[in-house]
Amino acid sequence: MIIGELAEIIAIPAPDADVWSAFARRFSELVPGTKTLFMANDRVADCDIPLVQFGFDKGLIAEFATHYGNRNPWAPFNRQLRSLIPERTEQRLPASSFKHTEFYNDFLPRIGESDAATAMKIWNGDQRNAEFIVHYAAARDTRLNTLLDPVLKALGPVMSEAFASLRIRMDRERADRRTAMVEAMVDPAFVVAKNGKVLAVNAAGEALAREAELVRIAAGDKLEVLSTAAAQAVAEAIATVVRGDRLAAGSELTRLGAPGRTHTITVYPMMAHLGAGFGLLSPSEACVLLIVRPLLQTAAQPVELLRERFGLTAAEARLALKLMGGGSLPEVSKALGISYLTGRSQLKSIFAKVNVRRQSELVATLLSCCGWML
Incomplete structure (x- = not known):
């Protein structure tokens, strides 16, 4: 019984x-x-x-x-x-x-x-x-x-x-979320595992890889960066994330290309070493998100883009950008020269405007909706 x-x-x-x-x-x-x-x-x-x-x-x-x-x-x-x-x-x-x-x-x-x-x-x-x-x-x-x-x-x-x-x-749902995230981006985007395997790529990334001038997807679905220095920078970034060391999200990792066609590779760490809940039983393979952008686009002002896209104030946009870098709210508030209570109030307003309830959801939404601009 x-x-x-x-x-x-x-x-x-x-x-x-x-x-x-x-x-x-x-x-x-x-x-x-x-x-x-x-x-x-x-x-x-x-x-x-x-x-x-x-x-x-x-x-x-x-x-x-x-x-x-x-x-x-x-x-x-x-x-x-x-x-x-x-x-x-x-x-x-x-x-x-x-x-x-x-x-x-x-x-x-x-x-x-x-x-x-x-x-x-x-x-x-x-x-x-x-x-x-x-x-x-x-x-x-x-x-x-x-x-x-x-x-x-x-x-x-x-x-x-x-x-x-x-x-x-869980593996299927995680793969679906990765695909949806990169497909929402305009610039070439690649979700890469710690062994270099491409787990998700958008149409722009596939087109860039087919050109085989800057990057390509080689045997075993491995991402190959066709510049020795840039490839080394990507490998070092992946190793940093695998070790569990902090890597600034959204930072320019390296540049590659010829004069007049220079691109930047921007990196976002994705690996969670312990995860949460039942996600512990199925650790994500995803290690980093790499976005390849024409250098000209990096001149855009991300604060203004966030204000236009979500109706954030300038202060709220600056806080959101700092949070995307992986810092905690107390750390980010201190870096911006504001009190924790002010930061918490701004974050509450950001959540309402972006329609999310947690910091992890905020970062995922900003990446999927406008990560290519940041």
Whole structure:
């Protein structure tokens, strides 16, 4: 009965976060005394990140994501999980074995009767895994696992298939957004992966590549910049983004071309090393957006273009441009010589005029609607 009801919740194709939350909640209701958590194991960042959960205090989960995930003594236990096989912490790494740690003395007491767990890897990716964890009091370990073990083994294939389906959907949606973004641009635009592969290109970019005078798309869909110095600049920019170092968005990366036909290559970093939510399970391949512009166009005044396109004031346009460079609102406000409260007020007005609700949406909209002008 438990298995059938839980399997039915995630039986729909590519269940979203709300469906997984409902699954976590219903699991804890059907197995009293448990708390449930879906978590991503990031092997690149070497940390564990919660996805959705039920039964834990949200503030404590946030602390885990920002602090204790990097201090979790159970991390080695999580790394060695075998696919679709439930594993018990009390058998492999009991909490009593790390009583001297900050995690045991500060974090565990606050989450309440959750000093043991049964975990199972339900999805395995190139850089990240996903696991389902059932937490409970260590005193109930043996008794609870007479139920948990067969239930998890039966649900494992269903959860694994649902996660795989979710990843396929996220990849497709992400590719569609990349295509829509570059197609909205007038100048040649290329979304490039860290290995140089072109993931999206607009009609102007395809035409420029066919000319094969400045750039071309070579074997394996690799972007080839036909200037040694410019190619090196692009490679260095990609390496910078891959390392996680800051690269100023919208900056002129390099110039190429012959006298009278000089172009600039402008770069926008796109790679998110950890991402958010279930996006963690399907990290974006996109590394940078490269826009090739005739040098003459760079003389345009972006502040005026934003004022005309969205009705922003000059101050709002300057703030929006700074935010496109990748800085936070406090950093940008300080750079512009205004208070944080003034910056927040201007940003609220910008959101209303551009019809977005978050900074990430603002940057994406400015790129897709007028990135070619900036």
